[in-house]
Amino acid sequence: xxxxxxxxxxxxxxxxxxxxxxxxxxxxxxxxxxxxxxxxxxxxxxxxxxxxxxxxxxxxxxxxxxxxxxxxxxxxxxxxxxxxxxxxxxxxxxxxxxxxxxxxxxxxxxxxxxxxxxxxxxxxxxxxxxxxxxxxxxxxxxxxxxxxxxxxxxxxxxxxxxxxxxxxxxxxxxxxxxxxxxxxxxxxxxxxxxxxxxxxxxxxxxxxxxxxxxxxxxxxxxxxxxxxxxxxxxxxxxxxxxxxxxxxxxxxxxxxxxxxxxxxxxxxxxxxxxxxxxxxxxxxxxxxxxxxxxxxxxxxxxxxxxxxxxxxxxxxxxxxxxxxxxxxxxxxxxxxxxxxxxxxxxxxxxxxxxxxxxxxxxxxxxxxxxxxxxxxxxxxxxxxxxxxxxxxxxxxxxxxxxxxxxxxxxxxxxxxxxxxxxxxxxxxxxxxxxxxxxxx
Ligand code: GLV
Ligand code: MN
Ligand code: MN
Numbered sequence: 391x392x393x394x395x396x397x398x399x400x401x402x403x404x405x406x407x408x409x410x411x412x413x414x415x416x417x418x419x420x421x422x423x424x425x426x427x428x429x430x431x432x433x434x435x436x437x438x439x440x441x442x443x444x445x446x447x448x449x450x451x452x453x454x455x456x457x458x459x460x461x462x463x464x465x466x467x468x469x470x471x472x473x474x475x476x477x478x479x480x481x482x483x484x485x486x487x488x489x490x491x492x493x494x495x496x497x498x499x500x501x502x503x504x505x506x507x508x509x510x511x512x513x514x515x516x517x518x519x520x521x522x523x524x525x526x527x528x529x530x531x532x533x534x535x536x537x538x539x540x541x542x543x544x545x546x547x548x549x550x551x552x553x554x555x556x557x558x559x560x561x562x563x564x565x566x567x568x569x570x571x572x573x574x575x576x577x578x579x580x581x582x583x584x585x586x587x588x589x590x591x592x593x594x595x596x597x598x599x600x601x602x603x604x605x606x607x608x609x610x611x612x613x614x615x616x617x618x619x620x621x622x623x624x625x626x627x628x629x630x631x632x633x634x635x636x637x638x639x640x641x642x643x644x645x646x647x648x649x650x651x652x653x654x655x656x657x658x659x660x661x662x663x664x665x666x667x668x669x670x671x672x673x674x675x676x677x678x679x680x681x682x683x684x685x686x687x688x689x690x691x692x693x694x695x696x697x698x699x700x701x702x703x704x705x706x707x708x709x710x711x712x713x714x715x716x717x718x719x720x721x722x723x724x725x726x727x728x729x730x731x732x733x734x735x736x737x738x739x740x741x742x743x744x745x746x747x748x749x750x751x752x753x754x755x756x757x758x759x760x761x762x763x764x765x766x767x768x769x770x771x772x773x774x775x776x777x778x779x780x781x782x783x784x785x786x787x788x789x790x791x792x793x794x795x796x797x798x799x800x801x802x803x804x805x806x807x808x809x810x811x812x813x814x815x816x817x818x819x820x821x822x823x824x825x826x827x828x829x830x
Pocket of ligand 1: 546776777779
């Protein structure tokens with residue numbers, strides 16, 4: 391048993407043939423091709439490529455839909471069955487099309503949409519490494535006991551609402567809310583999906599039958615600095631943060647920015663700014679060391695320099711792997727917003743936008759990843775995921791887990807997001823070993 395030590399070589403998994411080989415003990419070799427994986431990652435990176443590097447490929451946009459067509463072509467060229475469900479999730483499978491409870495699949499995957507000005511690996515790695523593993527298995531003529539499938543989940547980045555495709559697949563989509571789901575720029579999900587040839591009202595039909603997925607494992611870049619700084623090549627994710635987002639709207643009074651005395655202003659923006667700074671301190675102080683917060687969207691109205699801002703809107707996000715801590719932070723931040731508003735003589739409204747629950751990874755999947763690392767002679771460590779992932783939805787319906795590889799400089803959600811190609815090859819090798827163990 392062994393995996394080649396250098397990712398520039400092919401990565402091998404040795405195993406025994408499945409039962410039914412007439413008592414003969416045969417050994418077969420399954421190898422992923424890091425060169426083929428790299429070529430596909432570079433090809434996918436061309437859809438929505440930015441002149442200075444990185445990509446902008448939001449779900450349902452023309453570059454995303456072109457990438458979807460390309461991915462379907464790659465899946466078919468690899469002799470896999472490929473299809474798209476009503477939520478826009480793309481699947482490739484070693485077995486017949488469709489996922490049924492009669493023959494549960496071992497599923498891997500991630501997403502091909504990106505944040506604006508994002509990198510080439512967030513999501514793409516997990517989808518294309520999954521495709522590589524399935525192709526390698528087919529080339530080796532391996533027949534694991536359970537069929538395997540790879541998914542590209544739609545709108546993981548949540549332009550219209552977080553983790554859309556995997557929410558639909560796991561029956562967690564709030565059907566009533568579909569008509570009002572919209573991007574920060576106001577574009578409605580129903581319109582974006584219609585433009586891409588989908589009917590948003592049919593998305594709930596993507597729900598998989600109970601028992602259709604035997605296990606789920608997703609390969610992803612860490613997107614933070616922990617693995618690189620510790621010099622550890624593989625992270626075994628033990629939990630995934632929950633993310634809460636709320637729109638916080640401070641309403642003051644428009645006034646002349648030159649003539650209104652400073653002490654008479656009711657400035658919506660200054661209230662929002664004070665809230666953002668104090669909320670940051672609150673989350674650092676009360677978040678148990680693993681909670682974070684961000685204000686990534688700010689709108690000031692009317693938004694001209696000679697009018698005191700009448701209104702400021704923030705999208706305030708908080709994350710924690712601990713559900714109670716997260717709920718406590720949300721309550722404290724809401725009272726903070728009210729105190730700040732009162733002191734500054736403005737109104738405030740806190741409108742919850744979305745909340746995903748933290749998820750625990752399955753011991754069986756973590757053990758399979760660790761066994762694959764041990765076989766490969768790779769050190770690993772358990773860690774929580776500070777980013778949200780489709781795996782947290784899958785964890786509600788099956789045993790789910792994630793494999794992390796180091797991110798260069800801990801950088802992600804920026805155009806220079808990258809991991810070493812050797813690390814990518816190692817991650818794909820560990821994914822293959824894990825899939826084989828789960829499908830055995
Ligand atoms: C997904 O990228 C997230 O925002 O965590
Ligand atoms: Mn992301
Ligand atoms: Mn991602």
